[in-house]
Amino acid sequence: MSPGSERGQVGMVRAGVDVGPTNTDAALLDDGGRVLATVKVASVPDDPVACVRAALGALPPHEFAQVAVGLRGAASAVTRRRGLRRVAVLRISGESARGVRPLSGWPADLRAAVSAGTETVAGGGGLDREDWTPLDRDAVARFAARMAGTAEAVAVTGLFSPLDGGQEREAAEIIRAEAGDLPISLSAELGSIGLLERENATVLDAALSGFAGAVAEGLAETLSGLCPGAAVFVTRGDGTLMSLEHLARHPGLSLGSGPASVLRGAGVLAGLDDAVVADVGWARVGVGVLAGGFPEEAVGGAGIGGVPVGLRIPGLIQVPRPIDPAELAEAVDRLQPGPGPLQPGSGRLRPGQGRLPLVVVGGGAHAVPEGLHPEHGRCAGAIGAAVSPVGGQYERIVRLPDTAAREAVAEEARAAAVRAGADPRDVELVEADETPLDYLPGSFVKLRARAAGRPSHL
Template sequence: MKAGVDVGPTNTDAALLDDAGAVLSTVKVASVPGDPVASVTAALARLAAPPPAQVAVGLHGAAAAVDGRRGLCRVAVLRVGGHEAEAVRPLFGWPDDLRRAVDAGSAIVDGGGGLDREDWTPLDRDAVARFAASVASTAQAVAITGLFSPLDGEQEQEAAEIVRAELGDLPIALSADLGTLGLLERENATVLDAALSGFATGVAERLAAALAPVTAVHVTRGDGTLMSLEHLARHPGLSLGSGPASMLRGAGVLTGLGDAVVADVGARRIRVGVLAGGFPEEAVSGARIGGVPVGLRIPELIRVARPFEPAELAEAVDRMQPGAGRLPLVVVGGGAHAVPDGLHPEHATTAGAIGAATSPVGGQYERVVRLPDRADLPAAMEAVVEQARASAVRAGADPLHVRILEAADTPLGYLPGPFVRLRARAAGPPARL
């Protein structure tokens, strides 16, 4: 058997499923304020079943930590890019209270500086070392972003080695691991990744102690897949947006639909999103966490406050419809009875837990490459595909059953020269060990 647990601010839902995905039982318990691990163990205890072989947990705690400005590490922010990267400083546009909670100092150092390797300037190693020494008394984590790391993340790795030599074993987040293109959004996501490192490490250790070794434990991430506890500790920012993602996945599982508009009706708000091909439709632009624009893959959502006007909800549903073709509306969540329209599947009140339990472990990889000859595209794409497979395995997927969900190439006409953005997504069932 396998279980899914969805930890919300008010209630924690849990669902027990057999290996074929049939729902055996569900429960809803009050969440333990400020303690997601205690909420998980309380919900699993109420299922009154032998320990399941696998548990997938939707924490929501990372987003709550950012929104509440609590439990965050102070982050030293290093940007590699020289004068080309100085137009907008790190942490620009952050809400003042969040910046005060996170900022341990920032610097921009020389390095990179061109689209071709022959145009690059070497990393200013001395400047990196001086910056690391200057934040030694304040930094609890470090975020490193290279202007051209989507092309090559080598200088981020080089800077990380220098920082580690100066500061020891502090958490270091690298923007190349996130893979998105926009500098500020990528840097913001990297800073949040570093800021959440203390929260994630504590939760991962407590979950492992509470549930392992009997149970293999995974946590949800914002693209509708899972990752291991070890991967959570390395990249906690990937869990941002995971609550809506699990809800969308659960709505699809309960109805058998791969494509639908989904309304998640809670006590204080309704979130409307789209399920496309069995996974959440991602926010193309404008994704924000805690008031900060981020380059993270999280679901595209429209929020409607409760109590709601039916016309306002209908407008939100219409806005999420993909063009002329109408997708069915699926209504889930604890307040689903308040919306008479649409499909109301059985177990809709615990859709998030069911979505977590049935999600695969995922991995993604993205790079910008120069391709003077389009005949070289298959080989370049195959390298990206293999990196996506490896990313899924590192996140906890069974290496024998990883499959490619997407492999896409996009020419970048706004860059001088034949540059192409390559992206691949992979997923597979959780490894049982």
């Protein structure tokens, strides 16, 4: 444990915790971001709340203003097929999207663990209002009645619902009336445009509702006694934070949050906004990119447990251990900025900006002599959690010209950050991009915005 101050020498501090499968790391930081202490304790299998309790208890005693927890348990639940709720999957699209059924392409064991039945009903939209089809309310009611008593959660995905989520909300009201107060995940609230990837993310979001609810409740109860008065947040896959209440509502947003925290922590410790980061664990090395201070997301979509999902998750190249230096060097080279223009959605790296430095962190960092090895790098994930802002995002398809759409999307991203727990007085736009959709008729673009701000301690 690095040196820390005793109670009374330092004022209100913040702590970050990174719950890993083998070890749980914790870090203590002052208001200026200076690392006061770090610890590494053995993780308690399948009990993230106990892991957090043990790690915080090993830190020097202080009055915590904020605790941010990095949870890798959601991804583990999906990959291990454990602790998942059975989900009734409703797609609102009619004949236009029946070619590929819900959950098609899922690994058979994951589909068997999650699916409580699927149905496609008439409804859904298009790019123009005249292309929308009324929701078949009777079909939704029949589906809900059939799933009642079998499903533990529901996922609802509507065609083009990121343009208008009204039919998803309407379906949710019918489902509650027929099946009771089940957890219902709506794809429009997750924001991705692509139907299948958005549907997959929504199903996993619903399947993880039991895990997330138990963790949120356990953390709230434990930390209210251990850290009274502290604001509690958890990490999410885009390198930002969200409140415990937001985790319970949208557990899928925590997928990929472990690597995201490591990337942010590595950049903070090295004093870099742009870098290639190698997180050296005991079994493998995860190599990713920090771009503009945030994790660069997976190009072409991310995958969890063999399922492509429309979520912001860091793009990583996995290198097994023992480490082959040539294989690691190839992974680092593949993540360097290219000479040409950026592909849509590929992140914030600038073409031609030069070779990025390599930052090496993690418990096994000593096995990689190359690159920068910042102090406290063994606990980069905990430090990344402690220093991250609260974030929100929003994306939408619009037809040009639409002069008001850009500001409307930015305002929705700011509002999403506030709902996740950001201080409304401090939220700023951190990313806004516009991607032409050449495969659609007419002048359509996808607008996407991200906002972030300091956590609200109210």
